[in-house]
Amino acid sequence: MAWTETGRAVQEDTGPLSSEQPRPGRSRIHREAYIAGLAAFSIGLHLVLRYGFTLHWLEYTLPLLVALVAGGIPLIIDLAKRLVRGEFGSDLLAGASIVTAVAMGEYLVATIVVLMLSGGTALEQYATHRASSVLGALAKRMPQTAHRRRGSTFSDVTLSEIALGDRLIVLPHEICPVDGTVLEGLGTMDESYLTGEPFVMSKTPGAQVLSGSINGDNALTISVVRLPVDSRYAKIMQVMQASEQDRPRLRRIADRLGAWYTPLAVAVALVGWVVGGDPHRFLAVMVIATPCPLLIAIPIAIIGAISVSARTGIIIKNPGVLEQIDRCRTLIFDKTGTLTYGKPALTEIVAAPGFDADEVLRLAASLERYSKHPLAGAILVAAEAKHLALEPVRLISEKPGEGLQGVAGDETVEITGRGPSHEELPAAGSGLECLVFIGGRFAAVFRFRDEPRQESTAFVSHLKPKHQAHKVILLSGDRESEVRYLAECVGITEVHASKTPEEKVAIVKQETLLQKTLFVGDGINDAPAMQAATAGVAFGHENAITAEAADAVLLEPSLTKIDELMHISRHMRKIALQSAVGGMALSMIGMLAAATGHLAPVTGALAQEVIDLAAVLNALRVAIPPTEKTDF
DSSP states (O other), X not given: OOOEEOSOOOOOOOSOOOSSXXXXXXXXXXXHHHHHHHHHHXXXXXXXXXXXXXXOHHHHHHHHHHHIIIIIHHHHHHHHHHHHTTOOOHHHHHHHHHHHHHHTTOHHHHHHHHHHHHHHHHHHHHHSOOHHHHHHHHHHHSOSEEEEEETTEEEEXXXXXXXXXXXXXXXXXXXXXXXXXXXXXXXEEEOHHXXXXXXXXXXXXXXXXXXXXXXXXXXXXXXXXXXXXXXXXXXXXXXHHHHHHHOOOOOOHHHHHHHHHHHHHHHHHHHHHHHHTOHHHHHHHHHHTOOHIIIIIHHHHHHHHHHHHHHTTEEESSTTXXXXXXXXXXXXXXXXXIIEEEEEEEEEEEEOTTOOHHHHHHHHHHHHTTOOOTXXXXXXXXXXXXXXOOOOEEEEEEETTTEEEEEETTEEEEEEOOOGGGTTSSOOOSXXXXXXXXXXXXXXXXXXXXXXXXXXXXXXXXXXXXXXXXXXXXXXXXXXXXHHHHHHHHTXXXXXXXXXXXXXHHHHHHHHHHSOEEEEEOSGGGHHHHHHSSEEEEEXXXXXXXXXXXXXXESSOOHHHHHHHHHHHHHHHHHHHHHHHHHHHHHHHHHHHHHTTSSOHHHHHHHHHHHHXXXXXXXXXXXXXXXXXXXX
């Protein structure tokens, strides 16, 4: 079956591109992971030597000294550099606690703080996605060779050997290696990975093809119009790399709280020392001021939220997203496969006078049972929904470019696309369509659209009252008419249609400058925008490239899962702040007692352990899923 696409504008690439493509880097274990491992091993060895053997003080303390020299000193140097830059975070107070504990001879305490400081950083770096993996997935998807045609034969050549004007053969089900123009062949290509449009597009001589598109069942001969390094696919890779490099660093909960807690603790300790004239007061304050609620309780809350998310089918790739999603006030959605099902549905039948729409559908569906065309399934689903009894068929024929023909029952049926001789028929719509002829007479026009998900309208309408969303945006590479149609269906007023990946990134960056943004999408063309947003969520895991670029991946493509992620984020932030702020409040009471000489350093250390325990136990509540998972 052939079909007609109307109103499609072909967008040209503009701007020079580098001919040097980024090479994906192998992920490495960061220095903090080594320090954390060394600290943990040293603490374990110290305890074994101290309580399992009768040894001299230096012998069982030596492992701690090694950890402090090899791991603690590099951390202190880094923290000193941050202090010079005027960055006051909770880790600076941890550094001061390390120095204070060493000065007091509390080497075990100092090593534990080293473990907490380096372990939290290592955990986050391990879980955080890397740009190189995204670019690697992009590069891996593209073919490394192409079939160049010379005369009646063709040979395999590398992409670097391809020249403008070369004739290439794209075999069935291959990925197109370059942007080009069809010279020979009739077929289809799936461009949804790049354009966002959900339909398989017809390709006839003269049609444009995009690199990265998946060819259909028939081989096509194309002429190269852009070199591989200048192709649409290469441009997406470049935009992806630029988006990752330009992504701003977000301030985490611990950073914001530590920015005022650290100088306050140091000030209290100094005042206690100066007023009391006793340096032990300074040491006592620093011991009880150790920011364990920030260094331990918040990471534990995040780990608990990651666990809850995994149990509900949500993979957290960047732990920081859990701190940000509930605070995003601009929510940006791709269209195809996100707010829609990503596949065509028969939405309208315009029957000619003298023909019944259901009868035309019944006969057309009878033939479509034997078709491999992508719209055949939509016709069959529509017939099944109406419980229409299908006819036996014979004399089936489906030649490329000629449509589907056959005899259903006693009627000759032809399903084809709109041609020059069909000008007298009903005006073409904005989406995809096919024409049905019965007994040689025009019977009906079938029109198809990418229908919204059943829950889309309810989901969109609840975002502002339930999640304090200030703005909801529909951002798509699809055509204006299709995007507007969806926006009206689901209740979105701000629409950006026919946008390239580069334009998507520009829009997301502009919105992110105004307030935190959440971007949700599922295609390759969405991946750069995910990098530019405050938080990016991949809708489904079928596309490895999008999944690599996202901060979180929904294993089940459902808007309910997005709502669940928002509630998990809210639940985690609430408990994490309770643990951190509550722990710091108790520590400040202890700091005042220590500064006034009512709390000795040893007693302060014990009090700090009790505070830490309370903060950690409270943070563990995050592992219990929130009672309200969705609210729409």
